[in-house]
Amino acid sequence: xxxxxxxxxxxxxxxxxxxxxxxxxxxxxxxxxxxxxxxxxxxxxxxxxxxxxxxxxxxxxxxxxxxxxxxxxxxxxxxxxxxxxxxxxxxxxxxxxxxxxxxxxxxxxxxxxxxxxxxxxxxxxxxxxxxxxxxxxxxxxxxxxxxxxxxxxxxxxxxxxxxxxxxxxxxxxxxxxxxxxxxxxxxxxxxxxxxxxxxxxxxxxxxxxxxxxxxxxxxxxxxxxxxxxxxxxxxxxxxxxxxxxxxxxxxxxxxxxxxxxxxxxxxxxxxxxxxxxxxxxxxxxxxxxxxxxxxxxxxxxxxxxxxxxxxxxxxxxxxxxxxxxxxxxxxxxxxxxxxxxxxxxxxxxxxxxxxxxxxxxx
Amino acid sequence: xxxxxxxxxxxxxxxxxxxxxxxxxxxxxxxxxxxxxxxxxxxxxxxxxxxxxxxxxxxxxxxxxxxxxxxxxxxxxxxxxxxxxxx
Amino acid sequence: xxxxxxxxxxxxxxxxxxxxxxxxxxxxxxxxxxxxxxxxxxxxxxxxxxxxxxxxxxxxxxxxxxxxxxxxxxxxxxxxxxxxxxxxxxxxxxxxxxxxxxxxxxxxxxxxxxxxxxxxxxxxxxxxxxxxxxxxxxxxxxxxxxxxxxxxxxxxxxxxxxxxxxxxxxxxxxxxxxxxxxxxxxxxxxxxxxxxxxxxxxxxxxxxxxxxxxxxxxxxxxxxxxxxxxxxxxxxxxxxxxxxxxxxxxxxxxxxxxxxxxxxxxxxxxxxxxxxxxxxxxxxxxxxxxxxxxxxxxxxxxxxxxxxxxxxxxxxxxxxxxxxxxxxxxxxxxxxxx
Numbered sequence: 001x002x003x004x005x006x007x008x009x010x011x012x013x014x015x016x017x018x019x020x021x022x023x024x025x026x027x028x029x030x031x032x033x034x035x036x037x038x039x040x041x042x043x044x045x046x047x048x049x050x051x052x053x054x055x056x057x058x059x060x061x062x063x064x065x066x067x068x069x070x071x072x073x074x075x076x077x078x079x080x081x082x083x084x085x086x087x088x089x090x091x092x093x094x095x096x097x098x099x100x101x102x103x104x105x106x107x108x109x110x111x112x113x114x115x116x117x118x119x120x121x122x123x124x125x126x127x128x129x130x131x132x133x134x135x136x137x138x139x140x141x142x143x144x145x146x147x148x149x150x151x152x153x154x155x156x157x158x159x160x161x162x163x164x165x166x167x168x169x170x171x172x173x174x175x176x177x178x179x180x181x182x183x184x185x186x187x188x189x190x191x192x193x194x195x196x197x198x199x200x201x202x203x204x205x206x207x208x209x210x211x212x213x214x215x216x217x218x219x220x221x222x223x224x225x226x227x228x229x230x231x232x233x234x235x236x237x238x239x240x241x242x243x244x245x246x247x248x249x250x251x252x253x254x255x256x257x258x259x260x261x262x263x264x265x266x267x268x269x270x271x272x273x274x275x276x277x278x279x280x281x282x283x284x285x286x287x288x289x290x291x292x293x294x295x296x297x298x299x300x301x302x303x304x305x306x307x308x309x310x311x312x313x314x315x316x317x318x319x320x321x322x323x324x325x326x327x328x329x330x331x332x333x334x335x336x337x338x339x340x341x342x343x344x345x346x347x348x349x350x351x352x353x354x355x356x357x358x359x360x361x362x
Numbered sequence: 363x364x365x366x367x368x369x370x371x372x373x374x375x376x377x378x379x380x381x382x383x384x385x386x387x388x389x390x391x392x393x394x395x396x397x398x399x400x401x402x403x404x405x406x407x408x409x410x411x412x413x414x415x416x417x418x419x420x421x422x423x424x425x426x427x428x429x430x431x432x433x434x435x436x437x438x439x440x441x442x443x444x445x446x447x448x449x
Numbered sequence: 450x451x452x453x454x455x456x457x458x459x460x461x462x463x464x465x466x467x468x469x470x471x472x473x474x475x476x477x478x479x480x481x482x483x484x485x486x487x488x489x490x491x492x493x494x495x496x497x498x499x500x501x502x503x504x505x506x507x508x509x510x511x512x513x514x515x516x517x518x519x520x521x522x523x524x525x526x527x528x529x530x531x532x533x534x535x536x537x538x539x540x541x542x543x544x545x546x547x548x549x550x551x552x553x554x555x556x557x558x559x560x561x562x563x564x565x566x567x568x569x570x571x572x573x574x575x576x577x578x579x580x581x582x583x584x585x586x587x588x589x590x591x592x593x594x595x596x597x598x599x600x601x602x603x604x605x606x607x608x609x610x611x612x613x614x615x616x617x618x619x620x621x622x623x624x625x626x627x628x629x630x631x632x633x634x635x636x637x638x639x640x641x642x643x644x645x646x647x648x649x650x651x652x653x654x655x656x657x658x659x660x661x662x663x664x665x666x667x668x669x670x671x672x673x674x675x676x677x678x679x680x681x682x683x684x685x686x687x688x689x690x691x692x693x694x695x696x697x698x699x700x701x702x703x704x705x706x707x708x709x710x711x712x713x714x715x716x717x718x719x720x721x722x723x724x725x726x727x728x729x730x731x732x733x734x735x736x737x738x739x740x741x742x743x744x745x746x747x748x749x750x751x752x753x754x755x756x757x758x759x760x761x762x763x764x765x766x767x768x769x770x771x772x773x774x775x776x777x778x779x780x781x782x783x784x785x786x787x
Contacts, residue, residue, distance in 0.1 A: 001391050001706055003368040003412060003424060006433050010696070010768035015440035017769055036365055045771020087635075089417070090712075090783030115635040116711065116784060117418020119399055124635070139417075142364035143786070146419035149401035156382055194364035197414060197422045222769055223436050249429035250366070250414045250422050252404070259402040259421060337779040347785070357776045365712045365786055393703035394640030396710065415710070417786045 003249060007221030016226035017049055023233035024051040029185060030232050031321050033175065034192035035062030035347065040220045042354045046229075054233065057321035058354070060174050060277060061192050063139045064091045064347035065319060068273040070304050071167050072097030075136050078165065078300060079110040085131045087121035090114045092136060095346045098308060118150040118164070125154070125162035134296050137166045142194040144168045144285060145259035148266035151287070151294045165296035166286055169272055171195050172203060173283035178320055179211045186321065188214035188232035193224075193247045200255025201245040208243050219247040266291055275309075275343050276316030315342035318351050325355040332356060366416035367391070368424055369398075371407045378406040387420060389413060453552040460546070460580030469578065473556060477563035478542070480572035490574040492539065497601055500535035502526060503594040510632050511558065511588060515624070515644030518591060519561030521721060524648045525672070526595040527569055531650040532668045532724065534605040534657060535597030537569065542576040543592035548583040558589060569648045571595070602662065607727070609666040610687035614755045615733030617726040619652065619740055620645065620748040621699045622676050626718025626782070627707050636711060636784050641703045647722030652745040659739045660732055667727035670720070674778045677716040679725055680753075680763045681777040690758030693775070695767050697752045712785035717778045730754065 006012070032038055038058045041047060047056065060066050076097050079086040086102070093114060094103050106112040111131070115121050118135050125133035137147050147164060154162045171192060178184050191204050196217045204215040214235035218228030227246045235241055245251055263285070272284025287295040296302065309316065313335070314328035325331045325344070335341040337353055344350035369389035376385035378400075385400040387407065398415055400406070405423040407413050412429075413420035458465035475484060482490045506522040527537045542562065546555065566572055624645040631638035649670065656665055667687075671679035676698075684691045700708075700715045708715055722745065728736045733751055740746030758764075763775040 001367070001702075001709065002370070003429055004709065007436075008768065012436055012440050013769040016436070019439060034364065042773060043767070044769055045765075045767040045773045046769065048771045048773070049769065089786040091785045093783055094780065113635055114783065116786065117399075119418050120635045139786075140364060142366065142416050142421060145402040145421070146399070146417050149399060149419065152381065153401070192364065194366045194414070194416060194421065197366070226769070227436060227439070246432075249368075249424050249432055252422075256402070256404040256422060258404055262402050337776075357774070367706075367709045369710075390640070391710075392706040394638050394642065394706045394710070396638055 004221060007219065007223040009223070013222045013226060016223060016230065020226055020230050020233065021051045023230045023237065024054045025237040027053040028187040028233060028236045029055045029057060030188040030190055030229065031057050031059045031186045032190040033059035033061040033171065034195070035065070035350065036220055037190055037192065037218070037225070038062070038351060038354050040225060042357070044222050044225065046225060054229070057186065058318070058351040059321055060178070060274065060319045061140070061171065062344070062347050062350050063143070063169065064095055065315065065343040065350045066169065066274045066276065067095065067138050067167055067343065068275045069098050069309065070273065070306060074302050074304055075165065076100055076102060076105050078134055078296065078302065079105045079112055083131055084134060085111040085113060085124065085128060086134045086136055087113045087115045087124060088136045089138065091347045092138060094340065095343055096340060118147045119153065122150050122154055122159060122162050125159050126157070129161055131161060133162050135162070135164045137164050137168050140169055140171050140195050141198040144267065145198060145262050148262045151266050151291055152262070154294055155291070160293065163294050163296040163299050164287065166267065167272070168267065168285040169274070170269070170283050170285065173280050174274060174277055175207060177277065177280050179207065179213065181320070183322060184320060186213070187236045188216070190228050190232065191215050191217040193217060193219050193250060196247070196251040196255070198256050198259050200253055201243055201251050202253045203255065204243045208241055212241050214241050215243040217243070217245045217247050217251050219250060276319040310341045313342040315344045318344050325352040364416060366414050366421060368412045369415050371409055371411050371413055374400070374407060374409060376400065387413070389415060455546045455548060455550040455552060455555060455580055457548050457580050457582065460578060466578065473559055474576065477559050478566065478573045480574060482574040483572070483576065490539070492574070492596070496598070498599040500530050500533045500597040500599050501594070502529040503592065504529060506591040507587065508629065509587060511554065513628055513632055513644055514642060515628060516646035517558065517561050518589065519558040520565050520646050522591040522593045523562055523565035523569065523571070524646050524721060526593040527571060527648045527650050528670045528724070530595050530597035531653040532670055533599060534603040534653065534668065535599045536654065537571045537595055537597045537650050539572050539574040539596055540566070541594045542573045544576070544578045545586050545590040546578065546580045547586040547588050548580055550588050555589065565648070569650065603657070605665060605668050607667040607669060607683045607686040610683055610689060610727045610755050611666060612689055612755055612757050613730040614666055614727050615730050615751050616691065616693065616753045616755070617728060617733065617737055617740060617749055618676065618699060618752045619649070619724045619726065619746040620722070621701045621704065622720060622723070623704045623708065623715035623718035624701060625721040626675065627704050627713070630784070631707055638707050638710060640707070642707060645720055645722035647745060649722065649724050649745055652724070652740065652743050655743055656726065656736060656739055660728070660736055664729040664732040665726065665736070666729070669725045671723060671725055672721060673719050675717040675719060676725065677763070677775045678777040680775065681761070683725070683727065684763050685761040687755065688760045689755045690760065691753055691763045692756050693753030693763065693765050695765050697750055699748050699750045713782055716775065717782050727755070
């Protein structure tokens with residue numbers, strides 16, 4: 001694929017691996033915020049060739065992992081209602097709530113459809129006028145504009161049996177919350193590439209300035225990842241801390257104004273529950289009252305009970321980058337991809353799933 | 363999070379200034395194709411342009427100049443690596 | 450005029466059933482043994498060892514680019530026989546039909562089965578049909594069992610894999626799995642995606658003929674669960690470690706692109722016309738040459754080796770010089786977007 005294969009070329013990558021070895025001049029801990037970065041790093045086997053002194057920790061950027069158990073419970077309760085069809089991204093299918101999952105709800109007869117795009121969910125609503133089609137919105141800044149555009153399309157196409165349950169989340173607020181925790185010791189941030197396509201590379205400047213954190217916005221292919229890590233190591237080495245964008249083919253400094261405007265039209269900031277991180281002020285998005293007829297929370301009587309975090313599960317610590325999956329007593333014993341307990345094991349990009357799949361000792 | 367890939371635009375429909383028009387593009391990559399939405403793209407693409415696709419929406423028009431500069435910088439970095447350091 | 454459909458009567462065992470057999474099944478699947486319509490088929494004068502296998506086929510959609518449920522049902526069972534070094538002899542055909550299934554579609558499936566049987570020289574010799582009420586099954590479910598001959602001195606099993614053996618994949622990965630998945634509403638992708646369903650008994654026969662006796666240790670077809678899961682089974686059964694190379698894995702560009710779009714990995718997608726050949730290291734090049742000379746194996750590649758190491762482990766070496774463990778598939782592959 002053009003603009004993908006070039007960046008996977010091993011003749012390009014191998015010298016970059018050597019360059020990375022030289023760039024690390026003192027110990028550093030880097031957090032990769034984005035779940036797709038976590039996956040790409042594992043897929044490339046980069047952890048096995050990292051220079052000594054460089055440590056990678058995975059951050060809270062897997063939307064499925066940070067979806068709270070009470071939101072999952074609400075999703076499942078909605079799916080169980082007669083006349084309802086819930087539509088989801090595939091990742092959400094096996095995520096456990098307090099007692100059950102959408103996969104189990106589906107086996108009991110709930111209508112659960114996996115879609116590629118929220119627009120496909122809207123098409124399903126149009127084809128099934130007798131049902132209420134609910135799109136279960138999870139995701140960060142990258143995904144939210146498309147959901148906003150879908151709500152607007154539902155209004156324009158007069159499709160009244162389509163609603164969205166928004167658990168949309170924002171990336172910078174939890175990062176600031178994490179960085180305010182003195183227990184968290186990180187030197188650099190591999191900033192999420194496609195979130196930055198929307199909010200712009202410049203959105204990370206406060207983190208660099210206020211927290212003296214090296215920030216590099218990086219892509220997802222081998223050369224992108226290596227170049228990002230090289231620049232992070234160099235910044236930390238030189239102590240010249242700033243935001244660098246090594247993913248300019250997908251990310252502009254100022255971001256995507258059109259997408260941001262679309263989001264602002266439909267959504268407004270709200271406090272949001274994060275699994276493992278708790279409630280973070282103004283870290284989520286809810287549907288504005290002007291569009292309340294497309295808001296599942298307004299259309300259906302939804303009770304959001306306080307959910308209990310599974311006992312012994314260290315997903316919270318893992319999401320904060322304070323622990324690795326290997327330190328969790330449940331990891332690979334009671335908690336496996338076939339029988340996940342914590343959300344980090346459920347999503348294929350969850351930290352625990354990635355460790356399970358790629359990170360076992362060779 | 364946020365899986366997204368570049369694909370080439372082969373057809374554009376709709377009016378960039380009219381949200382009510384069906385803002386749709388057909389995109390392809392290596393022999394597959396898909397209809398995607400242009401509702402949230404930053405710069406309206408022309409046929410032949412590459413766009414970054416996430417969940418059925420184009421989220422960014424890839425700037426070829428930037429991509430070429432990006433890759434040539436990476437190549438330069440790779441080529442300038444001293445021979446004796448190459449494993 | 451409404452289209453003709455399968456009725457509960459067609460499964461009654463009465464005249465309607467007989468009509469279905471004579472007008473449809475025997476019309477296309479004619480063989481002397483089947484025509485006798487006895488309760489079981491007698492296979493006269495069979496020499497030596499027999500391989501016996503069974504498999505059931507459920508797929509949605511029934512018809513897809515590159516094949517249909519009928520072709521799968523014949524090829525899949527033939528391939529299961531071939532993977533033990535057997536020459537397929539004959540098949541049984543069991544059909545479970547949903548009331549209301551269009552007879553025209555049933556006819557298409559039967560014609561497809563007949564074509565696959567004729568092309569492979571493997572007749573249907575016995576069969577059965579049941580009809581269940583609408584909603585109790587999805588259109589048509591097929592079971593085929595197969596019997597094949599195995600020469601006395603053939604011993605092919607994944608427990609025979611040895612340290613130093615090479616692993617050859619007979620062609621590209623994931624073609625069937627991605628084709629089926631991208632037919633589904635909600636995650637559809639257009640383009641040149643084609644199922645790879647194909648019989649592999651000829652490829653196996655040529656390999657066994659051309660290579661020194663005993664040098665083919667194991668044959669496996671990586672169907673559901675993909676190459677990743679099958680390699681894990683070989684590693685498990687042989688008590689060895691498998692090392693494969695990322696760059697050596699053959700994947701069609703369009704399959705790769707669809708996987709990138711949907712967040713899937715070709716290593717975990719089903720194949721219906723591919724086999725993994727575990728061959729003595731010193732015969733690997735010869736085996737590759739033989740395979741590449743056949744239509745089934747023209748894109749074959751040596752993808753890895755069996756090595757000493759942690760028993761049951763599969764490791765993939767990445768292009769940057771890194772490595773990771775390849776786990777078997779858990780549950781079904783799901784597209785991801787986040």
